[in-house]
Amino acid sequence: xxxxxxxxxxxxxxxxxxxxxxxxxxxxxxxxxxxxxxxxxxxxxxxxxxxxxxxxxxxxxxxxxxxxxxxxxxxxxxxxxxxxxxxxxxxxxxxxxxxxxxxxxxxxxxxxxxxxxxxxxxxxxxxxxxxxxxxxxxxxxxxxxxxxxxxxxxxxxxxxxxxxxxxxxxxxxxxxxxxxxxxxxxxxxxxxxxxxxxxxxxxxxxxxxxxxxxxxxxxxxxxxxxxxxxxxxxxxxxxxxxxxxxxxxxxxxxxxxxxxxxxxxxxxxxxxxxxxxxxxxxxxxxxxxxxxxxxxxxxxxxxxxxxxxxxxxxxxxxxxxxxxxxxxxxxxxxxxxxxxxxxxxxxxxxxxxxxxxxxxxxxxxxxxxxxxxxxxxxxxxxxxxxxxxxxxxxxxxxxxxxxxxxxxxxxxxxxxxxxxxxxxxxxxxxxxxxxxxxxxxxxxxxx
Amino acid sequence: xxxxxxxxxxxxxxxxxxxxxxxxxxxxxxxxxxxxxxxxxxxxxxxxxxxxxxxxxxxxxxxxxxxxxxxxxxxxxxxxxxxxxxxxxxxxxxxxxxxxxxxxxxxxxxxxxxxxxxxxxxxxxxxxxxxxxxxxxxxxxxxxxxxxxxxxxxxxxxxxxxxxxxxxxxxxxxxxxxxxxxxxxxxxxxxxxxxxxxxxxxxxxxxxxxxxxxxxxxxxxxxxxxxxxxxxxxxxxxxxxxxxxxxxxxxxxxxxxxxxxxxxxxxxxxxxxxxxxxxxxxxxxxxxxxxxxxxxxxxxxxxxxxxxxxxxxxxxxxxxxxxxxxxxxxxxxxxxxxxxxxxxxxxxxxxxxxxxxxxxxxxxxxxxxxxxxxxxxxxxxxxxxxxxxxxxxxxxxxxxxxxxxxxxxxxxxxxxxxxxxxxxxxxxxxxxxxxxxxxxxx
Numbered sequence: 001x002x003x004x005x006x007x008x009x010x011x012x013x014x015x016x017x018x019x020x021x022x023x024x025x026x027x028x029x030x031x032x033x034x035x036x037x038x039x040x041x042x043x044x045x046x047x048x049x050x051x052x053x054x055x056x057x058x059x060x061x062x063x064x065x066x067x068x069x070x071x072x073x074x075x076x077x078x079x080x081x082x083x084x085x086x087x088x089x090x091x092x093x094x095x096x097x098x099x100x101x102x103x104x105x106x107x108x109x110x111x112x113x114x115x116x117x118x119x120x121x122x123x124x125x126x127x128x129x130x131x132x133x134x135x136x137x138x139x140x141x142x143x144x145x146x147x148x149x150x151x152x153x154x155x156x157x158x159x160x161x162x163x164x165x166x167x168x169x170x171x172x173x174x175x176x177x178x179x180x181x182x183x184x185x186x187x188x189x190x191x192x193x194x195x196x197x198x199x200x201x202x203x204x205x206x207x208x209x210x211x212x213x214x215x216x217x218x219x220x221x222x223x224x225x226x227x228x229x230x231x232x233x234x235x236x237x238x239x240x241x242x243x244x245x246x247x248x249x250x251x252x253x254x255x256x257x258x259x260x261x262x263x264x265x266x267x268x269x270x271x272x273x274x275x276x277x278x279x280x281x282x283x284x285x286x287x288x289x290x291x292x293x294x295x296x297x298x299x300x301x302x303x304x305x306x307x308x309x310x311x312x313x314x315x316x317x318x319x320x321x322x323x324x325x326x327x328x329x330x331x332x333x334x335x336x337x338x339x340x341x342x343x344x345x346x347x348x349x350x351x352x353x354x355x356x357x358x359x360x361x362x363x364x365x366x367x368x369x370x371x372x373x374x375x376x377x378x379x380x381x382x383x384x385x386x387x388x389x390x391x392x393x394x395x396x397x398x399x400x401x402x403x404x405x406x407x408x409x410x411x412x413x414x415x416x417x418x419x420x421x422x423x424x425x426x427x428x429x430x431x432x433x434x435x436x437x438x439x440x441x442x443x444x445x446x447x
Numbered sequence: 448x449x450x451x452x453x454x455x456x457x458x459x460x461x462x463x464x465x466x467x468x469x470x471x472x473x474x475x476x477x478x479x480x481x482x483x484x485x486x487x488x489x490x491x492x493x494x495x496x497x498x499x500x501x502x503x504x505x506x507x508x509x510x511x512x513x514x515x516x517x518x519x520x521x522x523x524x525x526x527x528x529x530x531x532x533x534x535x536x537x538x539x540x541x542x543x544x545x546x547x548x549x550x551x552x553x554x555x556x557x558x559x560x561x562x563x564x565x566x567x568x569x570x571x572x573x574x575x576x577x578x579x580x581x582x583x584x585x586x587x588x589x590x591x592x593x594x595x596x597x598x599x600x601x602x603x604x605x606x607x608x609x610x611x612x613x614x615x616x617x618x619x620x621x622x623x624x625x626x627x628x629x630x631x632x633x634x635x636x637x638x639x640x641x642x643x644x645x646x647x648x649x650x651x652x653x654x655x656x657x658x659x660x661x662x663x664x665x666x667x668x669x670x671x672x673x674x675x676x677x678x679x680x681x682x683x684x685x686x687x688x689x690x691x692x693x694x695x696x697x698x699x700x701x702x703x704x705x706x707x708x709x710x711x712x713x714x715x716x717x718x719x720x721x722x723x724x725x726x727x728x729x730x731x732x733x734x735x736x737x738x739x740x741x742x743x744x745x746x747x748x749x750x751x752x753x754x755x756x757x758x759x760x761x762x763x764x765x766x767x768x769x770x771x772x773x774x775x776x777x778x779x780x781x782x783x784x785x786x787x788x789x790x791x792x793x794x795x796x797x798x799x800x801x802x803x804x805x806x807x808x809x810x811x812x813x814x815x816x817x818x819x820x821x822x823x824x825x826x827x828x829x830x831x832x833x834x835x836x837x838x839x840x841x842x843x844x845x846x847x848x849x850x851x852x853x854x855x856x857x858x859x860x861x862x863x864x865x866x867x868x869x870x871x872x873x874x875x876x877x878x879x880x881x882x883x884x885x886x887x888x889x
Contacts, residue, residue, distance in 0.1 A: 007466060007745060033741045040474055041481040043737065049766065051773040051835075112556040112566060148616070152555045158484060158527075159553065172836050173766040181615065182522045182647060187734060190764065193773030195872060229776040229817070230824060282823050363801045365852030406848075422849050 008037040009067050017066045022205070023198040024055050027191055028063060034187070035165075038069070038130045043187040044157035045166045047139075047174050050191030053234040056169045057137050059191075064133060070096045071133040076141035082149050086114045089134060090121060096132070097124035111152050118160050132164045139168035143177060151183040158184075196228060203234075203241055211249070215259045219248050222266060226273045227281075236281070243280060243287055247272050247294050312402065317386070318395045319431050323439060324378040325405055325421040326428045329366035331444045336373070339442050340380040360445040362425065368408040368418040371396075381437070466745045468695040472702065475689065476740050480733040484527040486535040491682050491729070492674040493529055499668055500533045504641065507606050508537065508547045511639040515630055515663055517614065518645045520670030523730030526645040529670065530610065548596070548607045554616025560625045563617075564588055571596065571607075585624045586631075593638050606639035614644030618654045626655070630662035672727040679723050679732075684710040686729075686736060687750070698748075705749045714752040718759045725763075735762055767859055770835060771867035776878065777820060777828045779871065780806055783882045785838070785857045786864050796841055796854040799829055803851075809881055816875035826851075 006014065009032075021028055035042055048056050064071040072092040079085040090106045108114050122132060134156070136142065142150045152159060153166050166186075170177075174188050194202065200220055207216035223241055231237065248269045251257040257264040272294075280290045314322065331339065361367070374396075379386060386392065399405045400419070408418045432439040440446050479488060490497060496518075506512045518526045537547070550570045557563040564585065568577055576595045582588040596605065609629055611617055617626055633640045644651075652660060652667075674682070687706045693699040709715045722735060738758040739750060771782070784805035788797045803825055810819050832838050833855075841854045868874060868882055 005744075007470075033744075034738075036473055036477060036741060037470060041477045043734075044481060049770075051770070054773070110556075110558065110562060112558075112562050115556055146558075148555045148558055155555070157481065159556065171770075171834075173770060175766065176836055184522075185730070185734070187738070188766065190766065190769045192769070230820065230828065232773065232775045277824060278821055282827060284823075363798070363804055365798065365800070365849065 006032050013067055017063065020062050020066065021055070021059055022202060023194060024059050024191075027055075027189070028059060030189065031059075031063060034189075035069070035131070039163070040131070041157075041163060042131055042165045044164075045154040045168065045184065045186035047168045047170070047177075047186040047188045048191060049170050049173055049188065051193050051232070052171050053236075054191045054193055055234075056191050060135055060167065060169065064135070069133060070130055071135060072096065073135045073137070075137045077138045080141060080144075082111075082145045083109055085136075085145070085149075086111070090114070090117055093118070093121045093132075097121060111148060115160050118164075119162065122162050122164070129163060132162070133167055134164060135167045135169065137169045139170040140172045140177070142168075147179070150177065151179060154184040154186055193232060194234060196224060199224060199228075199232070199234065199237065203238060206238075208245070212259065216245075218262060218265075219245060219269075222248075222269060223273065226270070227277070230277070231281070239287070240276060240281065243290055244269065244273060244276060244294075246291075314431070315395070316435070317382075317392060318399060319435050320378060320382050320437075321374070321392070321395055322399060322404055322421070322423065323428060323432055323435075323437060324374055324381060325369075325399070325419060326366075326423065326439070327381075327442055328369040328373050328377055329421040330361045331442075332361070333373070335444045336377070339444075340377060362445050366420045366422060368420045370418050371416050374419065381442075465698065465748060468698045469743060469745055469748055471694065472689065472698075473740065473743065475693075476687070477737065479686065480737040480740070483525070483730060483733055484531060486528075486531040488528065489685065490525065490529060490532055491685075492672070492678065493525065493670055496668050496670060497529060497533065500529065500643075501536060503666075504533060504537050504608065505540070507608065507639055507641040511606060513633045513639050513641060514666070515633045515642040516644070516666040516668060517651060517663075518643065518668045518670065519649060519651060520647065521672065521728065522647050523726075523728035524670040524672050525729065526647075526670055527612065530643065530645065546605055548605050549610065550607065551610045552612065552617075554611070554613030558616075558620075560585060560620050563620075563625050567609075568592060586628050589628050589632065593632070593640075596638070606641065609640065609642045611642065611644045614646040615648045615651055615654065617644075618651070623656050623659050627659050627662070630659060633664075634662050672729075674727070676720065676723055679727070680710050680716065680719060682729065683719060683732065683736075686732070687740075702749065709750060709752060709755070712752050715755050718752075718755050721759065721763070735759060738762065765863065765866075767837070767863060768867040768870070770837065771859070771864070772870060772872075774832075775828065776817070776875065777825065778832055779868070779874070780809065780817065780878060780881075781825070781829055781832060782837070782857070782859065782864060783878065784809065786859075786861055786882070789857060790861070794856075796856050798854055799826065799851045802829065813877050813881060815877055817878070 005011075017028065018025060034046070048060070050056055061073060063069075064073075072089050074085060074088050074092070076085065079088045086108045087106050090108055091103050094103045094106075106117070108117055134153075136153070142153070153168075156166050157164055168186065174186070200217070203220045203224075204213065204217045207213055220241060223237070223244070227237060227240060248265060251261070251264055251268050252259060276290070279285045280287060285293075327339075375388065375392075378392075396405070396419075400407055404421070404423050405419045406422050408420050428439060482488070500516070500518070503514055503516060507514055518529065520526050534549070548571065550567050552563055552566060557566050567589075568574055571592060573592055573595050577591070580591070582591065593607075596607070611629075617623070620626075629640070629642045632638065633642050648654070652663075652665075655663065684706055687709075688703045689699045691699075718735075722731060725731070735755070735758050738761065739754045742754045742757070743750060771779070774782070781802055784802045785797065788801055788805055803822065806825065810817055829838075833840075837859060838855050838857055841856060844850070844853050865882065868879060
């Protein structure tokens, strides 16, 4: 493993830095060589990109605080307008240059004022011409602010004529940032994602002291085996590891198996992890609910995730209205005759229909339909007579409020309202089953 | 003293010396590469433009002529550097020394005319004179400022130079009133005023309003990066060489000889050729050289061709391929499904339902290594791709529309995906085969 070496910084600091950033040594040494000595100039702007939780923020913060380089650290999601961002940078600069915690309020509306105040703020004995680093985290938010903010930050060294470097951290690539008329190109650094070996190493580091490192490493191995194909995010994996470890240790705690009995432990934990993928991973249930479930040893079937709450009990006619709406959305208009009339003729397929046959309507999404068509289909699928009373119409409105139907177009359309059915196939099949209606027979895509 | 101790001490001294020299080298070169706009550097390939601009400004300061000009050139071609050089040489001419007032405005900082006017007042140091006065219009304010400069015991006022950086941004101000007034004064007033605009847009004249354009002198100076590859190599050598005043003579000699060797080395010329074909401007060259120079340390005191090659490789990696490298296998499968949809439907936009359908077809027919994940899990992976902006919606997603039917397009093209798959670690073979041919499993 390469040792971090740099003439300008004391070796003790570098050694401590190396221990704090496992698996990121080469990125840190690249950054160190770019930064150079304290008084030297560096690139005016550096753009660091990489996947989420690949260590960009952590490494930058650790590097700057361990080596005690003067820096300002701002998260662009937290300070989401230009005024908040500029004022925060100036406030942090005050504490940087004076060394005390006291800060006086700063008023800065525009970039013009910012440049002026910045030049005043960095003239101080403590800084002694050292490079000041302004680190902007979640820099993709800069694109949403005024158009001059991003190009100005990239050129800040030139605009203020001081020794300052702006570092942008983001997970979006630079090509999507570049403004149309071009700008000062920053130096781009890529933080590679962690490989499976790295993930194993980092996750195994926080093993609880009661168990041996090997035992925990075997557990992490099993966890990665289940989740690695789906998710490589270090934060998510760490969360899942922490939640499920208690269940993993259960056989050992109960005395049924000892630490080395990998098969038994695997058999115990595997269905549990699969269940976790459908619930906790998707945030269907909260972590505390999950832990409670494990503790009580409850049946997995009792789990009521968030999406289970979308099933509502509807009155009889509402169910038929919903079914009729689904049929109206997903069947093309010309096929209504075939499904809903007693004596229908053959449908002739034109050339246009043949060409576009492949794409089923279920792939394209629901189509809007007028109210009349909905009522026509409703009358034909309900067995007994339905009177077009206000009751029926108010049920349509309540379906819209429940967001099972959605209104398309404006309220003031003279032709009458048009709707769209926004439920999934599984949902409507469940509803149709409760009224003994075979919806598949009536859907054009399943002919 | 024992001979070994003495030689050790000498070694320590010499290594301490070279540490000091290395530090000096880094300092000089880094400043040179970061401050390309400052007047200390050299200009390459713009002698004619330099003479033109110098003559223009000399006429303003010495003879009191009013003028306006635009310096136009692509990003990084040296507009600011040229202007700074001209100003420096101008100030050294004896007649000019105390005569010229300069106002530097930048389109990025002064985003509207009010701010611009305040900045002009501040740079002319007339804040006390203006005080709390309220002016009816921009023109009145500017006329007042110019009149104020006349006071004192001068019958005529000093010539003023207005430099407008990012000139194309001033064009978007309301009514272009700053530009109108500045050009107006440069055409008509008693005060000798010169307006120099620097911009990267070639079509700048079309953006000017008719009344502004008619007051502009239509004097344009173009900087076109018009050097060929041989001159480019000379520039490379020049920019890396240490100046004659370097304190450590023998080290400077060694360094400059090394640079000479490098400029003749075939590998280095290949690297430079690649960069030259990509972008001719000197700013990119400086970026590359800065990266290479940052590898120079006490243990590695001279630059090698390998450093330059490494710098070039780092500079030109495909960032999207890097991002694809870090995706999970499920996300890669979704990208391959989208690639197939693009091929079959000729680049028409698709939605998540179609992508999921395609993925299901793969799972059912071919996959042995992929588990059939539930739809919400696949949806979460898909939303991760949306977050990374590898897939972009055609219109902003509204709260009412269903997420699965939102139309999207893929921002990667086929060849990028195939190349990224080659580098993808531990890619299951059936996924790779699926990517290579979509129809083989039919």
